[in-house]
Amino acid sequence: MTALFTTVLAASTSYAQSSTFAGMAGTWSGPGTVTLDDGSSERIRCRSTYKVSGASMEMVLTCASDAYRFNLQAAVVAAGGEVNGTWTETSRNIGGSIQGRGASGSFQVIAQAAGFTANISLKTTGNKQQIAMRADSQFRAASISLSK
Template sequence: MRNLKRAASMSACTSAVALALAAYALPARAESDNPFVTLAGTWGGSGTARFDDGKTESLRCKGYYTNNGNPHNLGLSIRCANASAKLELRANLVDTNGAVSGNWEERTYNQSGTVTGRATAGRMTLSITGGITGTMTVAISGGSHVVTVASSGPSFKGVHISMSR
């Protein structure tokens, strides 16, 4: 009986070690696959805002991305302006193995809502819902990135911004 208990105990211990090793060996999403790490920091650039009447306006933009040391969280603040227009987009995003979720707000047009989407090393593709609906893509290449927002808003239809460090 004693040998059976010892064998059962050894088997349970071996199973626990095997399970721990298997979990460790599973491929995890590499930090280099996470665009949040690449985006962290301050960016500057220019863009174009598009309105429902077909009018476009050039903008100067600043982007501030923070992750506070957590590569799976991203706070973003993009501010664009010219003499007659202003856009201030903010979001708090969470990356869970490539699935992105969070919330957003645009302060000039007083709109807010939720964000869902996907993230890879060089791209985020997001859906925005709430006061307005639309999409947001962020395409990252080296020391630059492009942000494109398309909206169903009543007057604001979208923005295309190119930024670099």
């Protein structure tokens, strides 16, 4: 679930629409699924809050099912189409770096930590947000649909 740190990308409601994080500010929630290493999958409910200050963004994401829970925090900075930052998954005490490209609410990033790599795609359109993740660890994939 550490891959869910991907949703780390967010913005402030007062930030201009041309911003790298345009349309992402605020609180989002919705359903998703997570696929584990053994092939099993769990339905999850997620809630995310995005805050932006200039070219910097902070995110807090919590997702849970009856048997599974993760808490992701991230901070990123955007410059010239590049997105760089850090993430932590507090319930598992793991964290690392985020690097990738993105603009106007659409991002392709790679999140890394010792022994962990995840490819993350995040797209925001209006009041809908789609997040897809693929990882190389106990957590294999996640698909999340959030709304404002």
